[in-house]
Amino acid sequence: xxxxxxxxxxxxxxxxxxxxxxxxxxxxxxxxxxxxxxxxxxxxxxxxxxxxxxxxxxxxxxxxxxxxxxxxxxxxxxxxxxxxxxxxxxxxxxxxxxxxxxxxxxxxxxxxxxxxxxxxxxxxxxxxxxxxxxxxxxxxxxxxxxxxxxxxxxxxxxxxxxxxxxxxxxxxxxxxxxxxxxxx
Numbered sequence: 001x002x003x004x005x006x007x008x009x010x011x012x013x014x015x016x017x018x019x020x021x022x023x024x025x026x027x028x029x030x031x032x033x034x035x036x037x038x039x040x041x042x043x044x045x046x047x048x049x050x051x052x053x054x055x056x057x058x059x060x061x062x063x064x065x066x067x068x069x070x071x072x073x074x075x076x077x078x079x080x081x082x083x084x085x086x087x088x089x090x091x092x093x094x095x096x097x098x099x100x101x102x103x104x105x106x107x108x109x110x111x112x113x114x115x116x117x118x119x120x121x122x123x124x125x126x127x128x129x130x131x132x133x134x135x136x137x138x139x140x141x142x143x144x145x146x147x148x149x150x151x152x153x154x155x156x157x158x159x160x161x162x163x164x165x166x167x168x169x170x171x172x173x174x175x176x177x178x179x180x181x182x183x184x
Contacts, residue, residue, distance in 0.1 A: 038066035061085035082110040
């Protein structure tokens with residue numbers, strides 16, 4: 001199945017934040033956009049997490065989410081979200097007259113995605129169509145594929161903006177990086 005990669009986006013923040021709030025912000029946005037678990041779409045958002053490692057005190061985290069959004073019988077978006085937390089410590093702060101538990105440390109959120117065509121491999125299963133699949137994408141579906149890539153990149157960009165806004169509201173110091181996709 002042909003894959004069309006998007007640029008990678010990463011944000012690193014250092015300061016105070018709520019890991020639960022961050023999770024919920026990202027999760028709710030992606031649910032609204034129609035994303036479900038990559039390997040088990042019937043479970044919706046329940047099995048997004050494909051890897052969770054927690055070690056040490058202060059705690060270091062590695063958390064990976066793998067998602068998909070089926071657009072049609074021919075197109076689907078695949079989105080990977082990787083969290084890497086370094087020296088994350090629990091912390092209590094006063095907010096609106098009560099104590100609230102938050103976290104302090106450094107966290108990186110990486111977004112990467114791709115548009116997959118013929119993700120069910122219907123063209124590859126056909127003795128005739130498999131010879132035309134690449135040309136079909138490159139010539140006949142060129143404008144449709146560009147539109148799908150633009151849509152996925154817009155989703156990633158909007159999510160990136162929400163993450164930046166979240167950390168900006170908390171006064172965390174941040175560094176953003178966008179890495180171009182590699183040509184196949």
